[in-house]
Amino acid sequence: MAKAKHADASKKNKREKIVVRQATFADIDSLVELNKAAYPTLAEDGVVWNRRNLESHLRTFPEGQGIVEVDGKIAASCSSLIVSFGRDPYRDHTWAGITDGAMFYNHDPYGDTLYGADVNVHPDYRGRGLAQRLYQFRRELCQSLNLKRIVLGGRLFHYHEYAKRMSAEEYARKVEAGEYRDPVLTFQLKQGFTLKKVMANYLADPLSHNHATFLEWLNPKYRPRLRKPRSIRVSTVQYQMRKVTSFAGFAQQIRYFVDVAHEYDSDFVLFPELLTAQLMSYLKTKTPLEAIRKLTTLTKQVDELFIGLAREFQISIIGGTHPIKRGNKIENIATLYLPDGSLHRQPKIHVTPNERRAWGIEGGNTLRVFDTPKTRVGILVCYDSEFPEAARYLADNGAEVIFVPFCTDDRQAYLRVRYCCQARAVENQVYVVMSGTVGNLPDVENMDIQYAQSCVLSPSDFEFARDGILAEAMPNIETVITTDLDFEALQEAINSGSVRQRRDRRPDLFHFTANLPDGDGE
Numbered sequence: 001m002a003k004a005k006h007a008d009a010s011k012k013n014k015r016e017k018i019v020v021r022q023a024t025f026a027d028i029d030s031l032v033e034l035n036k037a038a039y040p041t042l043a044e045d046g047v048v049w050n051r052r053n054l055e056s057h058l059r060t061f062p063e064g065q066g067i068v069e070v071d072g073k074i075a076a077s078c079s080s081l082i083v084s085f086g087r088d089p090y091r092d093h094t095w096a097g098i099t100d101g102a103m104f105y106n107h108d109p110y111g112d113t114l115y116g117a118d119v120n121v122h123p124d125y126r127g128r129g130l131a132q133r134l135y136q137f138r139r140e141l142c143q144s145l146n147l148k149r150i151v152l153g154g155r156l157f158h159y160h161e162y163a164k165r166m167s168a169e170e171y172a173r174k175v176e177a178g179e180y181r182d183p184v185l186t187f188q189l190k191q192g193f194t195l196k197k198v199m200a201n202y203l204a205d206p207l208s209h210n211h212a213t214f215l216e217w218l219n220p221k222y223r224p225r226l227r228k229p230r231s232i233r234v235s236t237v238q239y240q241m242r243k244v245t246s247f248a249g250f251a252q253q254i255r256y257f258v259d260v261a262h263e264y265d266s267d268f269v270l271f272p273e274l275l276t277a278q279l280m281s282y283l284k285t286k287t288p289l290e291a292i293r294k295l296t297t298l299t300k301q302v303d304e305l306f307i308g309l310a311r312e313f314q315i316s317i318i319g320g321t322h323p324i325k326r327g328n329k330i331e332n333i334a335t336l337y338l339p340d341g342s343l344h345r346q347p348k349i350h351v352t353p354n355e356r357r358a359w360g361i362e363g364g365n366t367l368r369v370f371d372t373p374k375t376r377v378g379i380l381v382c383y384d385s386e387f388p389e390a391a392r393y394l395a396d397n398g399a400e401v402i403f404v405p406f407c408t409d410d411r412q413a414y415l416r417v418r419y420c421c422q423a424r425a426v427e428n429q430v431y432v433v434m435s436g437t438v439g440n441l442p443d444v445e446n447m448d449i450q451y452a453q454s455c456v457l458s459p460s461d462f463e464f465a466r467d468g469i470l471a472e473a474m475p476n477i478e479t480v481i482t483t484d485l486d487f488e489a490l491q492e493a494i495n496s497g498s499v500r501q502r503r504d505r506r507p508d509l510f511h512f513t514a515n516l517p518d519g520d521g522e
Contacts, residue, residue, distance in 0.1 A: 084111035240478035275320030
C-alpha cells in the first residue's frame, strides 16, 4: 500500500508544472504571505519580509530574487544580495546588519560575495525539492556574475533540543560529521556548502537560540578579475557666466570643460544649474518670461551637443539644467548624458518663488535613481537639496552619489544649499557633488549676479576627509575640481562606522513613504 501511495505521489509530481524564475513587483503580495507561512514563529516577532522590504529588494537587485511556481502558484522563494566582506572574509555579522535592516541598501554591485538572505518554502510544498532548485538558481547567478562565492547565515533548526548539553558550535560540528541530522544544516551541506564557524546573536530565533552557521560555497568557475578598486573619479565645473554671441560660442566653452574632465580621466563631469541661461545673452527678448520660452526652443541643439560630447569623450555628463517645455508647463530640467548616447531627465521638483514669478517655471513630479556604467546616481537641482525627503528617497533606492547643480545669487543663498548638501551626505551616508555658476550676465534680466563655491562632500567619519569635504573650489573663480569617490570607504562607514544612520533609523517611530510615478517623463 505504501509503495502504491508513493507511486501515485510521484505521478502527481510529474504532472506538476514547476517554473523557477526571477521575482517581479506583481509577486509581492504572494511573497509576503509565503514568508509568513514559511516562518510563523519569526512572523510573530516581525522578522519576516514585508511589502516595503520586497520592493526595496527588487529595486536594488532584481536578479537576486528568485521564486518557484508550482502549477502557477508561488510555492518557494529566495532573497539574495551582493556584499563585500572587506579585509575579513569570515567576519561575524548579524542578519540585520548584512541585509541593512532587511532593505538591502548595502547591496554592492562591485562586491565578490552573493549573500543568501533567505529561503522560503510553503509548508504544503516541502519535501518536493523546491529549495534545491532555489540553491541551483543562486549557484547559476553566482557563476553568471563571476562572483567568488556564496555565503549564508543558516539556522540550527534542532539546536534548541540540545542547547543544555552542548554549545552551538559542538552541535553544528556533530551535524557536519553526520552524527546528528538537522533539516536545515544537513540540507545545506548536501548542497556543497562548507561550515566555517557558528555565529552568536545573528537573529532572534528561539530554535537556534539566536545562533547561525557561517556557510560558504566557492564558485569553481570564478575567474579573478583585474579591475580598478571600487571608485569613480568626478569633476565638477564652477562655470563663469559670460556673454556669448552664438550657440557655437557656448558649445566651444562646454567642449573645453568636458575635455579638461576627460584629461583628468574622470568618469563624470557636472555642470551647474541654468547653464544654458548664458544663451539668453544673444537672444533678443523683452522680458524674462519671453527669454525662457525662447530658450526652450534650443533643447534639441543642447541635447545634440552633450550627446556628442559624452560619446566622443566616453564620459557621463550632467549638463546642468535647461528649461524644457512639457505640454503647457516649463520645467527646469537636469539631464544625464551617458557614453552610449542615451539621456535621462530629472526635473527640479521644488521651484523657488523667483523662478515661478519671473520665468513661469513649474516643479516636476518625478525623482529617479539612474543606473550608469560605474554606479547608481541621483540628481537634486539646487533648492531640491533643501528638502531631506528627496535625498532620502534617492538613497533608499540605491543612489551612492547625488549630483547637485545649483545657481545662487549671493552668499547666504549659496550657504543654504551648501549646508543642506552636507547634511544630506551625513544623514544618508552618500557622496554629494555640487556645481555652481559664477560671474554675471549684465544684459540678462533676472540673471544679474552669481555666487558659488563648488565642492564634493562626504559623510563625516574616519574613512573620509576630517571635515567631510573631499574637494572644494575657491569662491567665485571659474575652475574645475576633480576627486575620487571611494565606495569601499562608503560601505565601511555604512556597515561599521562610528555612527550608522542608515542602520539606526527608527521605522517603528518614523515611516517614510513616497508618491512618485515611475518613469522620467521622456
